Amino acid sequence: MFLTNEHITTKLPVMEAFYTIQGEGFHQGRAAYFIRLGGCDVGCFWCDVKDSWDASAHPVLSVDEIVAEAKNNPGRLAVITGGEPLMHNLDELTHALHEAGFETNMETSGSSPLSGEWDWICLSPKKFKAPLPEVLVAANELKVIIYNKSDFDWAEKHAKEVGPSCKLYLQPEWSKAAEMTPLIVDYIKANPQWELSLQVHKYINVP
Ligand SMILES: C[S@@+](CC[C@H](N)C(=O)[O-])C[C@H]1O[C@@H](n2cnc3c(N)ncnc32)[C@H](O)[C@@H]1O
Numbered sequence: 225m226f227l228t229n230e231h232i233t234t235k236l237p238v239m240e241a242f243y244t245i246q247g248e249g250f251h252q253g254r255a256a257y258f259i260r261l262g263g264c265d266v267g268c269f270w271c272d273v274k275d276s277w278d279a280s281a282h283p284v285l286s287v288d289e290i291v292a293e294a295k296n297n298p299g300r301l302a303v304i305t306g307g308e309p310l311m312h313n314l315d316e317l318t319h320a321l322h323e324a325g326f327e328t329n330m331e332t333s334g335s336s337p338l339s340g341e342w343d344w345i346c347l348s349p350k351k352f353k354a355p356l357p358e359v360l361v362a363a364n365e366l367k368v369i370i371y372n373k374s375d376f377d378w379a380e381k382h383a384k385e386v387g388p389s390c391k392l393y394l395q396p397e398w399s400k401a402a403e404m405t406p407l408i409v410d411y412i413k414a415n416p417q418w419e420l421s422l423q424v425h426k427y428i429n430v431p
């Protein structure tokens with residue numbers, strides 16, 4: 225007997241899952257359960273979680289197992305991140321999280337096809353593998369990492385490609401934050417459609 229697709233339960237490589245404070249962007253400061261999926265084909269040289277890149281290095285869990293763990297915390301905001309979460313089909317995971325009463329937010333580079341039921345998409349586009357148009361138009365938040373001065377022009381290019389209600393953030397690359405944050409502040413004062421996003425969790429030493 226053959227199983228049809230609807231009987232196949234998605235399994236996903238999970239590098240780590242942790243309950244913390246959303247440190248970045250529009251939802252910064254909110255309690256959130258992070259689910260970090262393994263696998264990334266983008267290869268940012270300054271990536272702060274390179275151990276996530278190899279999907280095969282991480283245990284594969286069923287959606288039921290992932291959601292059961294998530295429910296052990298009082299918060300009902302789930303953030304799916306990675307690695308690059310869109311390398312996986314996220315329809316089943318996000319549907320199950322919604323059924324369990326979670327808000328579903330995602331952190332993505334937008335470089336793989338869009339899947340999943342989302343309450344909020346934070347798109348952080350990368351030079352190393354461009355975001356797809358379908359993710360640009362669906363993004364609720366554009367969060368551009370500023371590593372050097374040329375990244376401001378690059379941020380403006382992507383701001384033209386997102387929808388009119390998309391929030392705009394500039395976030396310093398962590399190793400360059402001391403140098404870039406003053407430039408970002410000046411840029412935002414001159415271009416007030418942009419806002420500052422800092423990686424607050426790194427300043428307060430939480431995951
Ligand atoms: C590790 S990524 C995972 C999700 C997805 N691959 C992406 O890049 O959006 C999560 C967030 O951290 C940001 N990030 C990664 N390394 C960083 C660094 N060194 N400094 C500042 N932000 C960084 C990414 O741009 C993204 O917004």
Ligand SMILES: Nc1nc2[nH]cc(C(=O)O)c2c(=O)[nH]1
Pocket residue numbers: 244245246247248258305306331425430431
């Ligand atoms: N506290 C905290 N906030 C975050 N916001 C985005 C993160 C990510 O790595 O996707 C992240 C993270 O790793 N930790």
Ligand code: SF4
Pocket residue numbers: 264265266267268271272273274276306307308333350
């Ligand atoms: S796309 Fe995200 S996970 Fe992948 S290398 Fe870049 S920052 Fe790291």
Ligand SMILES: [Mg+2]
Pocket residue numbers: 272273
């Ligand atoms: Mg992080």
